[in-house]
Amino acid sequence: MRASRFFISTLKEAPSDAEIISHKLMMRAGMIKRLGSGIYTYMPMGLRVIRKVENIVREEMNRAGAVELLMPVVQPAELWQETGRWDKMGPELMRVKDRHGRDYAIQPTSEEVITDVVRADIKSYRQLPVNFYHIQTKFRDERRPRFGLMRGREFTMKDAYSFDRDVAGMQQSYKIMYDAYVRIFDRFGLQFRAVAADNGAIGGSGSHEFHVIADIGEDALVYCPQSDFAANMEAAEAVALSASRPAASQALVKTPTPGKAKCEHVAELLKLPLSHTVKSIVLTVEKEDADKEVWLLLLRGDHELNEVKASKVPGLANYRFASEGEIVEWFGTKPGYLGPVDPKKPIKVVADRTVSNMSDFVCGANEEDFHYTGVNWGRDVPEPIVADLRNVVAGDPSPDGKGTLAIQRGIEVGHVFQLGTRYSEDMQATYLDETGKPQLMQMGCYGIGVTRILGAAIEQNFDDKGIIWPTAIAPFEVVVCPMGYDRNEAVKAETDKLYDALLAAGVDVILDDRGERPGVMFADWELIGVPHRIVVGDRGLKEGKLEYQGRRDATATPVALEEMLAFVQ
Numbered sequence: 004m005r006a007s008r009f010f011i012s013t014l015k016e017a018p019s020d021a022e023i024i025s026h027k028l029m030m031r032a033g034m035i036k037r038l039g040s041g042i043y044t045y046m047p048m049g050l051r052v053i054r055k056v057e058n059i060v061r062e063e064m065n066r067a068g069a070v071e072l073l074m075p076v077v078q079p080a081e082l083w084q085e086t087g088r089w090d091k092m093g094p095e096l097m098r099v100k101d102r103h104g105r106d107y108a109i110q111p112t113s114e115e116v117i118t119d120v121v122r123a124d125i126k127s128y129r130q131l132p133v134n135f136y137h138i139q140t141k142f143r144d145e146r147r148p149r150f151g152l153m154r155g156r157e158f159t160m161k162d163a164y165s166f167d168r169d170v171a172g173m174q175q176s177y178k179i180m181y182d183a184y185v186r187i188f189d190r191f192g193l194q195f196r197a198v199a200a201d202n203g204a205i206g207g208s209g210s211h212e213f214h215v216i217a218d219i220g221e222d223a224l225v226y227c228p229q230s231d232f233a234a235n236m237e238a239a240e241a242v243a244l245s246a247s248r249p250a251a252s253q254a255l256v257k258t259p260t261p262g263k264a265k266c267e268h269v270a271e272l273l274k275l276p277l278s279h280t281v282k283s284i285v286l287t288v289e290k291e292d293a294d295k296e297v298w299l300l301l302l303r304g305d306h307e308l309n310e311v312k313a314s315k316v317p318g319l320a321n322y323r324f325a326s327e328g329e330i331v332e333w334f335g336t337k338p339g340y341l342g343p344v345d346p347k348k349p350i351k352v353v354a355d356r357t358v359s360n361m362s363d364f365v366c367g368a369n370e371e372d373f374h375y376t377g378v379n380w381g382r383d384v385p386e387p388i389v390a391d392l393r394n395v396v397a398g399d400p401s402p403d404g405k406g407t408l409a410i411q412r413g414i415e416v417g418h419v420f421q422l423g424t425r426y427s428e429d430m431q432a433t434y435l436d437e438t439g440k441p442q443l444m445q446m447g448c449y450g451i452g453v454t455r456i457l458g459a460a461i462e463q464n465f466d467d468k469g470i471i472w473p474t475a476i477a478p479f480e481v482v483v484c485p486m487g488y489d490r491n492e493a494v495k496a497e498t499d500k501l502y503d504a505l506l507a508a509g510v511d512v513i514l515d516d517r518g519e520r521p522g523v524m525f526a527d528w529e530l531i532g533v534p535h536r537i538v539v540g541d542r543g544l545k546e547g548k549l550e551y552q553g554r555r556d557a558t559a560t561p562v563a564l565e566e567m568l569a570f571v572q
């Protein structure tokens with residue numbers, strides 16, 4: 004590529020709404036342009052990075068045996084109603100109507116559509132397992148879009164969906180994806196950590212998140228340097244609480260709700276103001292209650308109701324939400340949704356130490372006229388909240404007993420999930436087994452935030468001059484900067500020769516033939532973050548030398564003309 008024919012547009016200052024380094028640098032380097040809140044045009048320089056990320060993802064997905072297709076961005080509401088997500092997802096799901104007044108969702112993910120494809124086209128056990136993926140535009144009407152591509156509303160995700168005959172098969176498919184993710188993030192050249200999510204350590208490895216390690220990350224990761232224990236904070240809290248602090252909460256007692264049916268009870272509570280906030284609540288349900296609807300009153304917080312989800316781990320519902328609490332909302336799981344439960348686990352409700360005095364908390368199995376009390380909260384027990392429940396903190400013993408815990412922050416860039424029959428049941432995605440009997444398919448889903456990776460990569464790789472792309476995802480691998488390309492014959496000739504040789508060798512090179520002064524040229528490429536720079540100058544050429552400087556190098560190294568090709572490869 005010749006810079007004169009490409010589009011380069013750099014800025015001295017970042018716009019004032021850019022809060023974090025990666026957002027600032029991407030704006031200054033001309034990689035993205037803001038069109039609206041959380042909506043960006045991917046400019047040519049940024050798009051090259053996105054394509055490289057996509058290519059690595061695609062190669063590794065294909066290698067892992069996943070099959071690419073492409074599902075629509077605009078999806079009929081009927082499918083979403085089948086699984087209940089049309090209602091459950093709340094305002095984060097973007098909805099549109101067509102000219103006939105029909106409802107559509109703009110996809111935030113595609114479980115419904117892929118399950119619809121599979122239930123129509125997969126009939127027999129012989130066609131399983133199968134794993135479909137696409138790399139497609141997503142839309143989520145995030146409450147707080149921010150940090151540029153990191154939390155956009157429109158963004159690109161790779162989402163894959165596996166279908167298996169049984170749980171063992173699903174776990175196998177999950178493992179294959181997990182391993183593929185490790186290869187993908189390795190290839191990006193980023194420092195990352197996979198952590199159990201959603202109480203994985205309690206109910207098996209039901210879900211893992213992949214995080215790029217960065218201080219600005221929104222998530223706290225808990226890990227044990229002496230073992231392979233690693234979980235996000237919510238999962239770690241759940242494990243730690245159940246493993247080492249069972250006495251921290253008290254068992255709930257099923258109590259008649261005097262003269263009140265469940266809904267009235269909830270409605271009444273909805274009116275009560277809340278002055279305190281809860282960060283997480285873990286609710287474990289007794290076996291006898293597993294088939295009952297379980298409900299929980301929630302604070303309206305940073306997270307929308309639709310982000311409040313029941314755990315897929317049997318018997319455990321983990322709800323997380325944060326800050327800004329003022330009014331209560333409630334959430335009901337479907338009957339049976341929690342699945343079978345460990346009979347030894349009592350119903351307990353615990354909260355971390357950010358809760359100091361929560362007056363309006365009630366939970367219970369939604370049997371008419373019954374609710375649960377017995378912790379120090381709930382309006383029937385007007386005492387202050389349990390004080391010794393807390394977040395996991397650094398230095399706590401690791402739940403596996405092998406060492407102590409450390410905490411670091413991460414940016415969630417990937418998420419793998421064992422879904423079981425969550426979707427196949429609602430949508431009746433079945434196959435016929437060897438005996439001709441219909442069986443529900445066991446699903447998994449696997450996401451990678453393609454565009455978020457750009458932000459995450461920069462948070463790990465920058466200096467005061469700009470971005471430092473890992474070579475695998477750099478917009479260009481090498482930039483050739485000639486000194487006086489338009490006025491020095493020898494420089495031009497050697498530059499062209501080198502450029503052609505690099506191209507022929509398959510190096511992704513850009514030649515800066517814009518005729519800019521060296522200072523401007525260097526500043527631009529340092530800001531853009533091209534990892535390798537070659538300078539062709541008259542003085543060096545007289546000694547048969549070029550100059551090489553890696554983006555992290557403090558000084559340039561003279562390299563003989565004939566050795567340069569090998570040098571940058």
Ligand code: ATP
Pocket residue numbers: 143145152153154155156158160415416417418450451452453454455
């Ligand atoms: P978050 O916790 O950051 O809101 P999520 O858990 O809601 O993410 P998933 O539903 O797990 O996201 O989606 C899979 C991946 O898509 C995430 O791991 C993340 O990399 C990416 N992603 C999710 N939301 C956004 C967004 N608003 N902007 C960019 N990427 C996103």
Ligand code: MG
Pocket residue numbers: 310
């Ligand atoms: Mg989200």
Ligand code: MG
Pocket residue numbers: 415
């Ligand atoms: Mg998340």
Ligand code: MG
Pocket residue numbers: 212415417418
């Ligand atoms: Mg996630």
